Amino acid sequence: MNIKFLILILAFCTSSIFAQKKLADKFFDNYAYVKASELYLKTIENGDDSAHVLTRLGDCYYNNSNSEMAVKWYGKAVNKYDKINPEYIYKYIQTLKSIGDYSEADKWLKKFITIQNNDSRIKGYDANNSEKYDELNNLDEKRIIEVRNLPFNSKYSDFGTFKYNNQLIFASARGDVETKKYSWNKEPFLDLYQVKISDTPESIQYSNPEVLPASKINTDFHEASVAITNDGKTMFFTRDNVTRNNKLDYDKKGTSHLKIYQATWVDGTWKNIVELPFNDDVYSIGHPALSADNKKLYFVSNKEGGYGQTDIYVVDIFENNKFGAPKNLGKKINTEGREMFPFISKDSTFYFSSDGHLNLGLLDIFKSNFIKDSIADPENLGAPFNSGYDDFAYYGLSDNDNQRGYFSSNRPGGKGNDDIYSFNSFKCSQIISGIVMDSISNLVLTDVSIKLINEVGKVIDKINTNDNGEYSFEVNCNQKYTVFAEKPDYKEYHKDVLTNLEKERVNDHNIYLQSLIQGNQIVINPIFFDYDKWSIRTDAEYELENIVDILRLKPDMIIKIESHTDSRGKDSYNLKLSIKRAESTRDYIISRGIDPERIESAIGFGESQLLNKCSNGVKCTPDEHQINRRSYFYIVKN
Missing domain, CATH: 2.60.40.10 (Immunoglobulins)
Incomplete structure (x- = not known):
């Protein structure tokens, strides 16, 4: 065989495959996945099993929830190509899990983690809990959760909230930045601040923060985490172990621990500050939270005998400021990690933060119904409450379908170290x-x-x-x-x-x-050709698939094709050009499996039937000339 002729044939085949792939891509981009998959399969039959074609086939079936076929084509892609977009490995994992092939999913999950180790979807990912983990990023989609970084946050730590008498009390390190520094993070020590809340139907406004006024709550050291009784007469808060001389007190190892203090509202200020009787100098107690009926106080401690680094405890509150013995909440809540920042809603739902339960990374916010059901398991609130960073100090204002409140986080995008966020969660x-x-x-x-x-x-x-x-x-x-x-x-x-x-x-x-059959024609969008060309463009193939579909649907239909050119060039040349265009249109339809006998004729009329003024010698724009380069499809037998 003549080598030049062989090269020409190979070039033609390559061009044809490329054109078919472009056509499939066009259907894919317009959500016609069934047609696209048909064309991609044809492309594979013709020798193109590129990563693009294989993954697009997988996407066609994935987007139509056909997991079995998606697994087949994603599998071919990821097993054949080492340097494939990791997103297709992730989709392969998802579809494998969908059909119950968890062992294969776990195998690919390990590979995904090695090449995508900063992917937020696999932070803290446990392959044995992959199904559960996916749920953390997919809350009820019918619920809208608006999260807002609050305007009064500073460049220092701001966290923990409690709403009382239209005031929001929180802890902040925005104090004396010149002299008062905490060695842990080189920020000022925490004090308690408050902002006034103006709640209108349109929006919530906050005043400028001010130090908790007219009280001796704040010292030169840490104060944080407030809980106030329903009658507003008693406050519990966390403070460093401070002596009466306003100095830190230490244990024998030189460590100063946290304690919970109690204050009473008297004559417009917080007075009578005393520490609680179950505090100790050798371990920390902090983060107080009250039950809905104010008969129990929950707190966090690293005391010996717990399950982990810090556990949550509860103590009964009796009359006359008497307290019972602290009790560990048990292993349904506490783990070997950190459990912190308890909060109890009005309906007695228990919220807390933990890095020991399945999470998105570091501290996550959880809720539990254990107060009403002792064997209830905690539930991760998922995104956007939780992220790959520390998310904590949940404080809810309502428990119905429209939930509002606050939480704290050191996630990226904030103003400082820790920031306070408001949330508004509602079903919509x-x-x-x-x-x-x-x-x-x-x-x-x-x-x-x-x-x-x-x-x-x-x-x-x-x-x-x-x-x-x-x-x-x-x-x-x-x-x-x-x-x-x-x-x-x-x-x-x-x-x-x-x-x-x-x-x-x-x-x-x-x-x-728009009906494709109108009178004696199959009406599609115009089949355009490039100037002086008769090859079928991808956009023309896209439209011609409508003709193919009609002829497949109506096996007895016979059509004829007419093709027209614009006026540029000689009349005789344009006549020949239009005939070639009609024939190339016919040949494309036949190439899609239509019997040649069903196309009665493919006739060219040159420039003899122009649609506009653009005849010989008339100056027209390229767009105006293109209108005349067209084809018609007449029904001879229906």
């Missing part, structure tokens, strides 16, 4: 609904397949229109969706719909489908 859903109609007759269309696609391109719901042409989806607030509609004999439709934060809003979205 909306409806996307409408009627599907023929774009010309306005008649309703039944049995139209409607798919709901999320922002990452995954089909999350699908429905067919009813006898009235109606469809409806319940969706989440503050999201972007794509509505995709398809029906035989009609052009596919897709359009984005954005939801906002308005609860129960109905997003009206009527759909008008």
Whole structure:
């Protein structure tokens, strides 16, 4: 065989495969995953099993929730190509778990961790708890959680909140930055501050912080973590072990520990400050929290006999400021790690922070129903309450569907070391609904397949229109969706719909489908050709697939093709060019498996039937000339 001819054949095959892949990509980008997968499979048959094609095939099935097929093609990709985008390894892990192949998922999880060790999804990831871990980043999607870094945070540590009489009390190291430094972090010692809260329907405003006024609560050392009784008469707070002479007291090893103190509200100020009787000079006690009925005090301690570094304890409060014996909350709450910052809501839900339970990294916020159910397991609140950093000091203001409150975190993006964040958590859903109609007759269309696609391109719901042409989806607030509609004999439709934060809003979205068969024609978007060319462009292939689909759907249909050029060039040349364009259009349709006998003719008319003024000698823009470069598809037999 002539070597030049062989090279030409190879070049043609390579070009054809490349064009087919581009066409598949176009369908993929427009959410037509079934058609895209068909074309990608054809590309593989023709010899292209590149990482791009294999992973796109996996994505086609992944986005349509076909885990078995997604596993097949992701598996081929990750096993063949070492330097593949790690995101496909992650998707492979997800689909493996979906079909219950946990051993293979764990194997790939270990590999994923080695190449993506700073990926936030695997911080603290335990392969044996992969299913549970995934839940931590996926709370109820119908719940909107707004998290806000508060305006009064400083460049130093600010954390821990307690709301009392429209004042928010918190700890801060923003004090005397010149003389008062804590050796641990070279920040000033913590004092208690307060800000006034102005709560309106539109927003919450905070005053400038000021030191807790008219009291002897603050000293030259640490004060933090406040709890105040329901009647407002007694405050419990954490302080360094300070002597009456305002000096630190130490144990025999030279360590100064934390203690819980009690103060009484008298004549507009906090007085009568005393330490609690179960404090000790050889271990720390701090982070007080009161039960809903104020009959129990919870606290944190590193005393001997606990389960870990710090445990949470409880003590009964009796009349006349008498306290019972402290009790460890047990191993349902406490671990070998750190349990800290307890808080009890009005409905007696127990909140705390821990780095010992399954978490996203460092301290996470948990909740437990153990007060009502002694065997209840703690639940990680998940993102966005928790991150890969320290998240702690949860303080809730309500327990219904609209939950508000505060927590503290040293996550990136804050103003200082630790910052206080507010949260507003509420359930919010909306409806996307409408009627599907023929774009010309306005008649309703039944049995139209409607798919709901999320922002990452995954089909999350699908429905067919009813006898009235109606469809409806319940969706989440503050999201972007794509509505995709398809029906035989009609052009596919897709359009984005954005939801906002308005609860129960109905997003009206009527759909008008354009019939492909109009009179004696199959009407598609114009098939354009490049100037002086007759090869089929990718955008033309995309449109010609509508012709292929109609001919597959109607096996007895016979068509004829007409092609036209613009006026540039000689008339005789344009006639020949239009014939080549008609023939290349016919050849593409035949290449997709359509019997050649079903195309009666492919005729070119040159520039004899222009659609606009752009005849010989008339100056026109390239866009105006392109209008005349077109093809028509007439139905000879239906």
